[in-house]
Amino acid sequence: MLTKSLSTINKFPKLSCFFVGLLLKFCFCNGHCLPILLVPVFAVLLYFLKIVPAKREAFFIGYFFGLGYFFSTLYWIAESFKCVGLGDYGYLAVIALVFYLSIYPALSCLLAKYFSRNQTSLIILFSLFCGISEYVRGILFTGFPWNLIGYATYNIPYFVQVADILGGYGLSLLTILIVTLLTTRKTMKYSLCLFVVAFLYGVWKVHLYNGYIEPKEKILVTLVQPSISQRDKMDVRKFKSNTYRQIGLSLRDRGELKLYGSQKLIVWSEAAVNAPKAYQMKVFQYIASCLCDVETTLITGCDRYDDENNPYNSVYVVGQNGQIKQIYDKRHLLPFGEYIPEFLKLFGIQKITKGVANFQQGSLPRTVTLEHTTPFDIVVCYEIAFPGEIVDSSASTWILNLTNDAWFKNSDGPSQHLKMACFRAIEEGKPIARCANNGISCIIDCNGTIRKKLDTDEIGVISELMPLPACKTVFSSCKNASFFFAIFLLSIIGIILNRTKTYKKKLGREERI
Numbered sequence: 001m002l003t004k005s006l007s008t009i010n011k012f013p014k015l016s017c018f019f020v021g022l023l024l025k026f027c028f029c030n031g032h033c034l035p036i037l038l039v040p041v042f043a044v045l046l047y048f049l050k051i052v053p054a055k056r057e058a059f060f061i062g063y064f065f066g067l068g069y070f071f072s073t074l075y076w077i078a079e080s081f082k083c084v085g086l087g088d089y090g091y092l093a094v095i096a097l098v099f100y101l102s103i104y105p106a107l108s109c110l111l112a113k114y115f116s117r118n119q120t121s122l123i124i125l126f127s128l129f130c131g132i133s134e135y136v137r138g139i140l141f142t143g144f145p146w147n148l149i150g151y152a153t154y155n156i157p158y159f160v161q162v163a164d165i166l167g168g169y170g171l172s173l174l175t176i177l178i179v180t181l182l183t184t185r186k187t188m189k190y191s192l193c194l195f196v197v198a199f200l201y202g203v204w205k206v207h208l209y210n211g212y213i214e215p216k217e218k219i220l221v222t223l224v225q226p227s228i229s230q231r232d233k234m235d236v237r238k239f240k241s242n243t244y245r246q247i248g249l250s251l252r253d254r255g256e257l258k259l260y261g262s263q264k265l266i267v268w269s270e271a272a273v274n275a276p277k278a279y280q281m282k283v284f285q286y287i288a289s290c291l292c293d294v295e296t297t298l299i300t301g302c303d304r305y306d307d308e309n310n311p312y313n314s315v316y317v318v319g320q321n322g323q324i325k326q327i328y329d330k331r332h333l334l335p336f337g338e339y340i341p342e343f344l345k346l347f348g349i350q351k352i353t354k355g356v357a358n359f360q361q362g363s364l365p366r367t368v369t370l371e372h373t374t375p376f377d378i379v380v381c382y383e384i385a386f387p388g389e390i391v392d393s394s395a396s397t398w399i400l401n402l403t404n405d406a407w408f409k410n411s412d413g414p415s416q417h418l419k420m421a422c423f424r425a426i427e428e429g430k431p432i433a434r435c436a437n438n439g440i441s442c443i444i445d446c447n448g449t450i451r452k453k454l455d456t457d458e459i460g461v462i463s464e465l466m467p468l469p470a471c472k473t474v475f476s477s478c479k480n481a482s483f484f485f486a487i488f489l490l491s492i493i494g495i496i497l498n499r500t501k502t503y504k505k506k507l508g509r510e511e512r513i
Helices: 002-010 013-027 035-051 055-083 087-101 103-115 119-137 149-153 159-181 185-208 230-234 236-250 277-291 381-385 413-428 474-478 481-506
Strands: 219-225 263-267 296-305 311-318 324-329 376-380 398-403 432-436 441-444 450-454 460-465
Touching: 002 013, 013 035, 013 055, 035 055, 035 103, 035 119, 035 149, 035 159, 055 087, 055 103, 055 413, 087 103, 103 119, 119 159, 119 185, 119 481, 149 159, 149 413, 159 185, 159 413, 159 474, 159 481, 219 236, 219 432, 219 441, 230 236, 236 277, 236 460, 263 398, 277 296, 277 311, 296 324, 296 398, 311 376, 376 381, 381 398, 381 413, 398 413, 413 432, 413 441, 413 474, 441 460, 450 460, 474 481
Parallel strands: 219 263, 263 296, 376 398, 398 432
Antiparallel strands: 219 460, 296 311, 311 324, 432 441, 441 450
């Protein structure tokens, strides 16, 4: 029966790899994920990679796997097109993105097949090239490091702590290596050893290592989640009602907040103040008169225009009487959503969001220092996806992440976005306050654990003293250097294993793949 089943799927290697790629949806879904699915998924992929005779077939094996993987985990991007009246045309954009992203696993399979000389070296080189491809897709063409394989292990909290050494890309490399080593009896013991070492490191870090820093000043953060639909946010006729809703929510815990003697921050989400340029200062003054006093500061997203009328996706730090204390302009813009490369504009391609003008890339410092508070870094929406790029100053003790996420409704998108924020907290050893318009607002500690949260479509506020930061992590000091070192080690191991094949051939014990 099993032999018959194997002979059947052997006739359709590409289709089989496409379907196992689809299974990865359950590793990145909105709800409890199933990282155990990585084992059969990569086992099937490696099986076909091993038996296909032609190296060009290995490319298509990986490509069809990528089609299933990326379509099942990124389908929700089409929701943003519906918000601007483009209906199901968004799926064409998703398909185009998936066709592009699938090139990366395809090249990984091709290179692994081309350079490997035996089954063990195939496993090592496949893991190596997959890890490299994850990194390359995270930086090439502005980068798209969404749903790295390592993020599938989010529900194994002790294992993911190793990200404070390896970072997101290194965690993906380690995850792929562990999973692929499990596919043969010969290498299974190495897989279990790697997993146990990483797991025990996480147990030690979380329960035994007292590496927390007591901040000089406590800061009370109030996150406001109004859950305003994207259509209502873009409707200028509803600007006043949207603003009043956010002011009302900000005042909800006012009595409780007076109990704290620390500096207080009220945080509104990305683009929360959607006022025309001519009226922005008056709007800030009015909001400040309702919310801000000597001890309270408002931080809110609002589009900014420079003297030449160039737009920026910005965050304003507003004090008493509407005084603008600091501005941060988003640096890592979202392709097609916030800007279009100039050469594509020649073909008539425009942004999907309202207006045809491109947002400009910011250059202002992201670290904010207020009186009676420790410094913190501001990160806007998509920027949280990039390991090693969210902190300007080592002196900052926490991170503030403003986002919208109303574009994606109650899909897998907001939960995937949240999980990336959790990994950034582990990497940098700094807690994160995440404020979403209609996504998932929460407080995340430096171990990536969510302390408090508001789910999608939930209207409310979170008021919390920021958790303690950790001592400086290896990743925060060295960034991706540990990932490159791991790549170097795997390369050496792969070369040694390939040379071992030549020795075995001389002895008449050649291991074929």
